[in-house]
Amino acid sequence: MTHSGSADPRFTNTLFYGDNLDVLRRHVADASVDLVYLDPPFNSNADYNVLFAERDKTESAAQIRAFEDTWKWDEAAAAAFNEAIQSGHGRVPQAMAAFQTLLGGSDMLAYLSMMAPRLIELHRVLKPTGSIYLHCDPTASHYLKLLLDAIFGPQNFRNEIVWERTTGRKAVNQFGRVHDIILFYTASRNAAWNPPMIRQTETSARGHDLMENGLGVFRVSDLSAPGGGPARRFDDRTISPPAGRHWQFDQEGIDALIRDGRIVFSKTGKPRLKTYIKQLPGVSVRDIWIDIEPINAAAAERLGYPTQKPEALLDRIIKASSNEGDVVLDPFCGCGTAVAVAQKLNRKWIGIDVTHLAIGLIKHRLWDSFNISNASDPPAYRVVGEPEDLAGARQLAAEDKFQFQAWALGLVKARVAGSARKGADHGIDGRLYFHDEPDSKAASVKQVVLSVKGGHTSVKDVRDLVGVLEREKGAGAVIGALITLEPVTGPMRGEAASAGFYDSPWGTKHARVQVLTVEGLLKGNDRLGIPSTYDHRTFKKAPKAKGAGKGQDGLF
Numbered sequence: 437m438t439h440s441g442s443a444d445p446r447f448t449n450t451l452f453y454g455d456n457l458d459v460l461r462r463h464v465a466d467a468s469v470d471l472v473y474l475d476p477p478f479n480s481n482a483d484y485n486v487l488f489a490e491r492d493k494t495e496s497a498a499q500i501r502a503f504e505d506t507w508k509w510d511e512a513a514a515a516a517f518n519e520a521i522q523s524g525h526g527r528v529p530q531a532m533a534a535f536q537t538l539l540g541g542s543d544m545l546a547y548l549s550m551m552a553p554r555l556i557e558l559h560r561v562l563k564p565t566g567s568i569y570l571h572c573d574p575t576a577s578h579y580l581k582l583l584l585d586a587i588f589g590p591q592n593f594r595n596e597i598v599w600e601r602t603t604g605r606k607a608v609n610q611f612g613r614v615h616d617i618i619l620f621y622t623a624s625r626n627a628a629w630n631p632p633m634i635r636q637t638e639t640s641a642r643g644h645d646l647m648e649n650g651l652g653v654f655r656v657s658d659l660s661a662p663g664g665g666p667a668r669r670f671d672d673r674t675i676s677p678p679a680g681r682h683w684q685f686d687q688e689g690i691d692a693l694i695r696d697g698r699i700v701f702s703k704t705g706k707p708r709l710k711t712y713i714k715q716l717p718g719v720s721v722r723d724i725w726i727d728i729e730p731i732n733a734a735a736a737e738r739l740g741y742p743t744q745k746p747e748a749l750l751d752r753i754i755k756a757s758s759n760e761g762d763v764v765l766d767p768f769c770g771c772g773t774a775v776a777v778a779q780k781l782n783r784k785w786i787g788i789d790v791t792h793l794a795i796g797l798i799k800h801r802l803w804d805s806f807n808i809s810n811a812s813d814p815p816a817y818r819v820v821g822e823p824e825d826l827a828g829a830r831q832l833a834a835e836d837k838f839q840f841q842a843w844a845l846g847l848v849k850a851r852v853a854g855s856a857r858k859g860a861d862h863g864i865d866g867r868l869y870f871h872d873e874p875d876s877k878a879a880s881v882k883q884v885v886l887s888v889k890g891g892h893t894s895v896k897d898v899r900d901l902v903g904v905l906e907r908e909k910g911a912g913a914v915i916g917a918l919i920t921l922e923p924v925t926g927p928m929r930g931e932a933a934s935a936g937f938y939d940s941p942w943g944t945k946h947a948r949v950q951v952l953t954v955e956g957l958l959k960g961n962d963r964l965g966i967p968s969t970y971d972h973r974t975f976k977k978a979p980k981a982k983g984a985g986k987g988q989d990g991l992f
Contacts, residue, residue: 448786450817451789453789467563469765473765475572477507507546508543517549531583544579565628567627567757568588570618595619598724599728601615655711656709659699661683666682728752792832795846796842841888844957845886852865853866865888867885885904886918888919893921893922919953920952921953
């Protein structure tokens with residue numbers, strides 16, 4: 437399948453909900469993307485042998501869930517394998533046939549079969565000056581490298597980057613596994629390249645004599661270079677360079693170095709050049725990255741997403757292989773690190789994910805980091821594939837109740853509680869945190885607990901929410917909200933009203949139990965009532981409750 441023309445400007449700065457293979461084929465034009473970064477989900481924590489065990493291809497495909505791997509050898513994987521064989525793209529048929537001979541009908545073959553058509557599409561959408569970075573782990577990196585060779589050509593392989601993603605990993609009968617692999621390919625020899633540099637450190641300056649004084653650590657290096665040359669004056673001495681060498685600076689340069697205190701003498705009287713570490717030029721980044729810390733429990737950017745990558749990692753990649761105004765594409769965008777960094781670096785971006793959970797999280801992230809929304813006028817970015825009306829919401833609820841819950845919670849900027857796989861967390865589908873005091877003390881953090889219903893609802897659901905709210909009072913829950921796909925009955929509203937009000941420190945009252953309909957939220961008629969983020973007495977903005985409740989959410 438081919439697409440002609442340049443990228444439609446409507447599809448830059450866009451989040452797509454859906455299967456990335458379908459989105460790429462339908463919405464992304466040929467040669468329209470400057471940089472692709474992808475971190476496809478893969479279960480590196482599974483028993484190694486399980487990934488290579490053969491399975492019956494008729495095994496039922498598991499329902500897609502957030503954060504769990506979906507690469508299983510089943511009918512869908514077998515169909516993807518046949519499609520890859522018949523693609524005729526590069527040497528993909530030969531590579532897939534070889535994988536089948538080696539791996540049989542295993543989950544690893546399923547993974548490669550599902551990746552092959554997606555990588556073919558990513559090759560199609562890349563500009564001739566474009567680059568692709570595929571993030572994976574050593575369990576699959578060697579197979580993916582062969583697949584990328586078959587699609588992009590081995591001549592366009594640039595690097596196998598090793599990133600130390602963790603430290604201190606112990607192992608019983610092997611070396612600790614602490615690194616990921618990032619495979620870097622380009623569409624051609626003409627790809628954009630901005631060589632990244634890092635500051636010199638004592639470690640990078642090793643191999644030279646290092647000394648220290650009150651001004652800091654400095655390097656002492658040779659002042660001469662190959663080739664004959666005349667003697668120079670060093671204050672009251674005239675010194676000839678060693679035989680067959682010359683001084684690197686003329687007399688004017690030597691005089692300037694002496695004035696600046698940059699010349700030191702060895703015990704034998706040989707002049708040497710002194711350079712403080714902070715004055716040294718940067719060092720080119722090599723293909724082993726140990727200077728970028730992974731996301732840890734205390735990291736300010738931590739969202740609780742299991743596969744979240746640090747922004748510094750994407751910052752390096754995006755700066756190295758794109759320029760301002762270029763288009764960055766992440767087809768497995770997860771919690772949206774590539775999207776957020778592209779936005780920060782003034783790149784255009786396209787993000788694709790198959791879960792509403794991820795799309796909702798990225799929308800939160802863009803709002804928290806850049807104060808931009810798809811609901812502004814005009815919208816700062818677009819979201820394609822989400823339900824836009826009640827009929828679409830009903831269809832999503834019928835297809836997947838967990839996806840429906842994640843999407844509905846996004847309508848009120850709440851986040852999923854508990855595990856997306858297990859569903860509700862003891863009657864709570866979502867949580868939303870806020871400060872109810874003009875400071876950021878832990879005691880000021882309060883929460884809204886939410887329940888989402890995609891089917892029949894009744895006054896019992898309201899009573900259940902009241903009970904949950906009472907149970908969670910000790911955890912700071914002060915407001916409960918029920919989001920329902922069906923209309924709200926009079927008895928439901930009466931039961932909610934009987935729960936009373938929450939009085940905020942700002943002097944405002946808010947119903948303790950609120951019932952909202954999906955239709956009302958879509959049309960703007962319903963709104964979650966929570967205390968304002970402004971102190972109406974001082975007109976000062978209260979701090980955001982960032983990071984609150986991460987230990988309770990399970991995901992965020």
